[in-house]
Amino acid sequence: MLDLVSSNWAFRGIVLLLIFGLVAIAVFVVSGIVSRRMRVSRELATLGGDTSSPTNESLTRQRSEGAWARIVREVEKAGLNLGDTAESEISKQLKAAGYMSTSAPRAYTLIRLMMIFALPGLFILVSSFQSEPPTLTRLYFTSAFLALLGLYIPNLFVRAKAERRRAEIVNGFPDCLDLMLVCVEAGLGLEATLDRVGREMASSHPRISGMLTQTTLLMRAGASREDALRKLGEVAGVDEIRSFATLLIQSDKLGTSLATTLRVYSSEMREARRLRAEEKAHRLPVLLSIPLVVFMLPTMIGVIALPAIVMSIREVIPAMMGDL
Structure with a gap:
């Protein structure tokens, strides 16, 4: 068997x-x-008496x-x-x-x-x-x-x-800050600003638009600004958004100008995005050297050295053999 x-x-x-x-x-x-x-x-x-059973889920969620x-x-x-x-x-x-x-x-x-x-x-x-x-x-x-x-x-x-997802959020958030700065300087409050920017960025940056819309709905549902903004940082999962949420919370508690806060943070994020672009640009020569060395350098060496090798095989080696 x-x-x-x-x-x-x-x-x-x-x-x-x-x-x-x-x-x-x-x-x-x-x-x-x-x-x-x-x-x-x-x-x-x-x-x-536990009320957290799955049978208590709402029909809307199901x-x-x-x-x-x-x-x-x-x-x-x-x-x-x-x-x-x-x-x-x-x-x-x-x-x-x-x-x-x-x-x-x-x-x-x-x-x-x-x-x-x-x-x-x-x-x-x-x-x-x-x-x-x-x-x-x-x-x-x-x-x-x-x-x-x-x-x-x-x-x-x-x-x-x-x-x-993190790259999309980080690259698109400076544009969001600029729009928020325009809305705040036009006289809108924080909730109205988040709602307006969320609707405006629905096509260009849908991920950021969804997060801002969710934050606005939380505020309208009765959540405090601090809780809604902290929820925004948790949902985003990006350090830049967490820092932005913390900055807004502190600005709201201390009573500082929201427009000044947004202007400074927007310029910092744009500078950080420019530095990331420069870093990628400086990495290109190093990355391009790998295919150049692997593919083009052997070809160039062969093209340069091949005539000398052929001449050596045809003339130099027979001459040396004749002398021997």
């Missing part, structure tokens, strides 16, 4: 699939037991949630707990990338689990249709590498998206 399994690719694939299935079933059963215990604990807490949130809810109802010990850190990374939903960390965990099993499964499926199937060792190590890759690809994607 062992000789048949080791010599036949089909049997090797079936054995690997059986092992994979047994491991997946064991993980599913254990997670189901743990999640059932947690669900019983939550139900007992609900009966004891209608506005996305497809991934519904998938996560159905998966957790099936018994698989998608909670993570580092959920606060994951939530912070996802908010920096623009995912503000409360179900985003669990959806992120679900996607990572799917990628861990999907990439090796796809590789095994593709390998089964090849004329010369890979060896068992290669299949094992390649599947393990693809599983690790599937574990880290979502993390890399979230980090790249967070960096792009």
